[in-house]
Amino acid sequence: MPTLAERDHAVLWHPYTQMQTAPLPVPIVRGEGSWLIAENGTRYLDGISSWWVNLHGHAHPHIAERVSEQLRTLEHVLFAGFTHPTAVELAEQLLALLPTNQARVFYSDNGSTAVEVALKMVLQYFHNLGQPERRTFLCFQNSYHGDTFGAMAVSSRGAFTQPFWPLLFDVEFLDVPVPGREQEVLKQLDALLARPDVAGFIFEPLVLGTAGMVMYTPEVLDELVRRCHQHGVLCIADEVMTGFGRTGPLFASELLPREQPDIMCFSKGLTGGTLAMGLTTCAAPIYAAFLSDDKMKALFHGHSYTANPVACAAALASLELTRTEACTQQRQRLAAAHAAFRQEIEGLPGIRQVRHQGTILAVEYDPGEGTSYFSRLRDAFYQLAIDNHVVLRPLGNVVYLLPPYCTTNEELELLYAVLRQMRALVLDFLPAPTLPEYLHD
Incomplete structure (x- = not known):
């Protein structure tokens, strides 16, 4: 055999x-x-x-029991026009823990799709506001945000993405502001923010995982975000790896002294490693830009397993353990x-x-x-x-x-x-x- x-x-x-x-x-x-x-x-x-x-x-027996219970209650329901208790409860609990400006939760399937949702939110936000020329993203050299096309585009150009380079949209890269290089990177940012087409800045807060766990301080990230906000640039915190306690607090963004990201992305530890799931949260003004009598201003994104009840149950059980x-x-x-x-x-x-x-x-x-x-x-x-x-x-x-x-x-x-x-x-x-x-x- x-x-x-x-x-x-x-x-x-x-x-x-x-x-x-x-x-x-x-x-x-x-x-x-x-x-x-x-x-x-x-x-x-x-x-x-x-x-x-x-x-x-x-x-883990606690998560396994909650998953088993949910499977015997409701395994899935489409999330367009329908809802269910675990999706609502998970969103309520997360928003109560996240930076205070986070107001809405959009469910997806994994870290890459959570990032895709964030990128589309930023681009359509400016489109809905009548500023379609704002479509350039800033990101760090050696960053990694996923393997779908948008996520690859805002990630470092390297061996893993080389076959797809001609198909990726252009971005502007900043050096990582590691200790000793903070002022240099701030100057790079200032030069880019002088342009009228910059829409968003996406970053792995404090730790660039695939780059080799390269680390930088909350203070310099806070200043980068502050300068972006001064120019109306939306900031995306990719907490797919850093979320749920990996860096110390529940979320790495909590360590920023003053500023808060506009959009946050989560996956990996979201369900405690039990089931595939992603979600993207955003501040209220971003959500408001999609509200209209015009149906074409809706966010056209979704997945068959959006807000899957079993995954939500696993996430709730893991979150309960994490908060003990x-x-x-x-x-x-x-x-x-x-x-x-x-x-x-x-x-x-x-x-x-x-x-x-x-x-x-x-x-x-x-x-x-x-x-x-x-x-x-x-x-x-x-x-x-x-x-x-x-x-x-x-x-x-x-x-x-x-x-x-x-x-x-x-x-x-x-x-x-x-x-x-x-x-x-x-x-x-x-x-x-x-x-x-x-x-x-």
Whole structure:
């Protein structure tokens, strides 16, 4: 009988994967807390929350129960001309937690579509106001906002988007205002804001995820947003990765001292990693620009599974867990452990930089060369993690941790041990970590 991985290889096409040369995928059959259990019983510690989605641990009983209950009540209803309790309740609860200017919720299916909705809101907002010439977006170099066409257009031009460059609309890129470059980037922004065609500024607040967890301060983001608002430019906070506690508070935008985004995008942790879902929120003046006796001023966007009741139920259950004092303490514990590990390794040979914000830790190794996403070093890092029963996805020479909040101190130490061994891979002298006995069922 063929294995699960062999059956997969015969019929499936995986994301971001060169299928001709990739090894067989790891066949996972069960999840339990921070662990993924393979077909042969081997346990893998999920150090990246399965692509940043899982907040509270795999197969969480509270979320599973709410999903099961909803499935026995209402699995789906179209959301054009109809509504249902979980969609209303989720919107009510989120708006009560978001920055005070957020007034409306638009549901979609994932992070890319949440961004697409935001971009269309901005463009049609100005169109409805009689300013169709305002259609240029500003975004950061090395940013990533998704893989649909609008989301690709406002993302960095790189290897992943190169085949589609001729089809992407033009944007203007700002350098990331990392510490020491703030004034330079503010000058870049001022020059662009002098143009009459700028419509929106989209950003990953405080942390650029796919860029290698590149981080910048709330203070400079606040100033960027302030200057945009002075010129009537709408600001979109892409909180697909940073939302629901990853950076410390529930939302990274909470850390802005004075300004608030006009539009916010969410997915990933929205349902605690249970079901695919996205949503976009906006301020009241944006929503008001679509209200008219003219039906052509409506927002023409939708998905078959918009506001799916089961996904909304999962999101409500995850949000309930996220708002508990126990979850707050978990996030604080993770942040403290990351800070201590950062202090341990920062400045050591082989370490270029260590970045930390909330539950996110990124180690940028210094191999001298071979730092691209497709480098052999990246592949060696990935295999080293798998060999140590840890799931990580290195970004070239940057390896990050973004574990579920339930990850224990003992489990964190296994993750840190692998990061130490990765430094040994660069320097070729540190011993491998000793694996604990609980790695097998």
